[in-house]
Every structure is written in structure tokens, then in C-alpha cells.
Amino acid sequence: MSVLAYGVAAWLLFVGLWGIVQSRNLVHLVICLAVVQAATYVLLVAIGYRAGAVAPVFAVRLGTVAVDPVVQALCLTDVVVGTTVTALLLALVVQIHKRTGSLDPDSLRDLGE
Amino acid sequence: MNVLLGTALILVAAAGTVVVVLRDPLRQALAVSMFGILLGIVFFAVQAPDVALSEIVVGAVALPLMILLALAKIRGGVQ
Amino acid sequence: MTRRTRLRLFLVSAAVLAVVVLAGFGELPAFGHPGATFGAVLNALSVPQRHITDVVTAVNFTYRGVDTLAEEFIFFAAVTAVVLLLAPGDDEHADHASDAATGRWVPQTSDAVRVLALALVGPTILFGLYIVAHGHLTPGGGFQGGVVLATGVLLVYLAGEYTHLHGLYPDTVVEGIELGGASAFVVIGLIGLAVGGTFLATWGPLGQVGQLNSAGNVPLLNVSVGAEIGAGFVLLLSAFLRQTIVLRRHPPANASGSA
Numbered sequence: 001m002s003v004l005a006y007g008v009a010a011w012l013l014f015v016g017l018w019g020i021v022q023s024r025n026l027v028h029l030v031i032c033l034a035v036v037q038a039a040t041y042v043l044l045v046a047i048g049y050r051a052g053a054v055a056p057v058f059a060v061r062l063g064t065v066a067v068d069p070v071v072q073a074l075c076l077t078d079v080v081v082g083t084t085v086t087a088l089l090l091a092l093v094v095q096i097h098k099r100t101g102s103l104d105p106d107s108l109r110d111l112g113e
Numbered sequence: 114m115n116v117l118l119g120t121a122l123i124l125v126a127a128a129g130t131v132v133v134v135l136r137d138p139l140r141q142a143l144a145v146s147m148f149g150i151l152l153g154i155v156f157f158a159v160q161a162p163d164v165a166l167s168e169i170v171v172g173a174v175a176l177p178l179m180i181l182l183a184l185a186k187i188r189g190g191v192q
Numbered sequence: 193m194t195r196r197t198r199l200r201l202f203l204v205s206a207a208v209l210a211v212v213v214l215a216g217f218g219e220l221p222a223f224g225h226p227g228a229t230f231g232a233v234l235n236a237l238s239v240p241q242r243h244i245t246d247v248v249t250a251v252n253f254t255y256r257g258v259d260t261l262a263e264e265f266i267f268f269a270a271v272t273a274v275v276l277l278l279a280p281g282d283d284e285h286a287d288h289a290s291d292a293a294t295g296r297w298v299p300q301t302s303d304a305v306r307v308l309a310l311a312l313v314g315p316t317i318l319f320g321l322y323i324v325a326h327g328h329l330t331p332g333g334g335f336q337g338g339v340v341l342a343t344g345v346l347l348v349y350l351a352g353e354y355t356h357l358h359g360l361y362p363d364t365v366v367e368g369i370e371l372g373g374a375s376a377f378v379v380i381g382l383i384g385l386a387v388g389g390t391f392l393a394t395w396g397p398l399g400q401v402g403q404l405n406s407a408g409n410v411p412l413l414n415v416s417v418g419a420e421i422g423a424g425f426v427l428l429l430s431a432f433l434r435q436t437i438v439l440r441r442h443p444p445a446n447a448s449g450s451a
Contacts, residue, residue, distance in 0.1 A: 005223045014209075015129055025138060028136065031141050041152070041168070045164060047226065054160060055160040080336075080421060081266050088277070182436055186436045
């Protein structure tokens, strides 16, 4: 189970990086970046998991063993803010398309004309 | 519970691979939506309901929406 | 550097990264047995000390409130940057709002979609407000509830036209709400500084565990974060929608330009 949980996080990281490096479309590149971000969420939440424990919400059962809430708090804000940064990158892609007319990362060489 | 978690993790890895392998950003938007829902299931199985709620709302709704709007603008083009 | 060179360089550095990652993951505790953690202390302390039953909200808004303030400002900066980036360019002007890319026939929005979207606007906004208000009791809080609220606003656009969205939620009002949310967080923190001696110290009546008006200033922080995140997402959607639907691009009249 350890191998599966951490392995999925590592797999998502490398698959996303591969997608970014060999992408031919800027929008495809931004979406692969979102996959890399998801790898960090899986890793963070997997670190805090405690087998047989419940969620850290004590509305009913006070005193039961619960999973780690600190990493969940990190993940929670990260998910929302990460999507906003992805929106910022998409706005950049839209402007690049308006200025140069193409979405190919390889054609963005001479930006200083 | 472990069977659910293991299955969900494998599905997440497969969905992530599909998102990267797809070339067309339009199809990728739908694949990202599915990826977000599967991630939400993983987070539920790891006893993290706050993170699951966040991921479902953002990853299945807001992110594909912004991708589609950016694509619509890009394909709108010059008059 | 050519594409092939870049890919080969990536394979080499990915191999190095893989070695580092595997070594690091090997030292992590086994999945499901993290040992003694700071989180276990917080799980035990959150209800008696702060009267908050959702420990994740307690971590986000009291024990590590400064991190949430920083994340909120990242969000604010990103939304500002998107609105600036997607502002109308010199060669764009606002046409009437037409839900179509130029030259493509788009079918009329079906009545089923309109009726369903209209029926869901009220429950969605109510649900978003519920999640924001109950953040310190059950899973939820300002971040999730804010995005649900923004989804409710998006349903208004689906049920009607872009003009309805723009008329009901003009940009000045939405920007004001976002600014209000961000500054309310800072003001509540400063009040904590004045009352408790540290920034974002808990002030206000702690109340009874499980009641809506418990946990001091945490419900107020949730509301401020929910307002900012909801308004910020509406601004994002608005900027993208305006670019897609309203602004049409015309090439400049004279390239060499008669001044």
C-alpha cells in the first residue's frame, strides 16, 4: 500500500513533467502543469493518513484517533489557489496567441522584436 | 476501505496519464474534469473530506470551465 | 536548443530526479503509520481550546492563520493579474454580446438547460452560504464555499445571457466585495493584535461547542475568505467571458498609421 500511494504521486509527477517538456500546444502544457500539482496533493494527503483513523472532524465522536489535519489544511488552500494560478497561465496563453498567432512553444523564440 | 483506496489510486494514475497523452485541449478539458472527480474520491478514501470538497468544486467545475473559455477565445480569432 | 536536445536533457535530469525521489520516498514512514505528529496534538486541543469541531478549519484560521492570509493574497494577486492581462487591447472593441465565435453557427441554448440552471441558482447560492457559515463545525469553510458561490453566479450566465450576468453582477460591485473580503481578514487580524497581543489571536466569545456562533472570530474569518474567493472567481469568469463573447478584434486600420 505504501508503494501504491507514494508510487502514484511519483508517477503523476513524472508523467506531468514529461507532458510539459514535450508539449506542442501551450494549453496542453498548462493542463499538464495541473497534473503535476495534483501529484503534490496526493503526496501530502498520503503522508498524513493513519490506518483505521477517522476524518479530523469531531462533531460527534470526541477522542477517537483521527488523521493529520495539518497536511489537509495545506492541501485545501493549495487546491483553490493553484487553480487560480492556472487561470493566470491560461490568460497569458490567450495573450500570446493574440500577439503571435500560434500556440507552439517551440515558435516562441524571438520575443524581443 | 483499502480496496476502494487502492482502486481509486490506480484510476487516478490512469486518468493522469490520459490527461497528458491527449493532444487536443478540448478533450483534455473533459479528461481533467474526470481526473478531478477521481482525485476527490481518493481524498475521501484517505479521510480528508475538506480537501475532497475543495478538489471536486475546483477541479471538476472551475478548471475545465476556464480551459474551455480560453479555447473559445483562441478559436474566435480575428474578424 | 533543438527539441531533440531538450528531450534528451530532460531524460537525463528526470533520471537524476527519479533517484532523489525514490531515495526520499524510501525514508518516509509507512503509509498509514505516521508516528507521532503535531497534528495529533492539534486533534486533542482544538475542541477544548478553541471550541472548533473541524480541526482543519482550526489549523487554517487560528493555529496557522498567517499562511491562509498569504494564500489569500496570492489569490488576490493572481485575479488582479488575470483581469489586467485580459483587459481590452488597443485593437479590440466591444460588440454586442454574441455567444459565438465569428462565422460559426451556434445552436440556441435549449430550454431544458435554461430551466434547470435557473432552478439551481437559488439552491446553489444557499448551499454555498451554508458551507461558508458552517466551516468551523463540519467540513467546509471559506475556500470551498466561495467557489460554490461563484458556481451559482455562473449558473445565472447559463440560464440567461451574458448581459444578465453583467447587469446583475457589475464589475465594480464584485471588485468591491473582493477588496472587502481581503481587507476584512487583515482588520480582524489587527483587532486580534490589539486585543490578544498577537496578530490573528482569537478574540470574541468562544461560545458552546457545536453552535453556529461559537469559536470567536473564526466564523468572521470564514465569511471574509468566502466573500473574497467567491468574488475573485466571478471576476475571473467575467474577464474570460468578456474576452470570448463581447470583444471582437479588428486589425489596426493603418499599419503605418496616420497620426
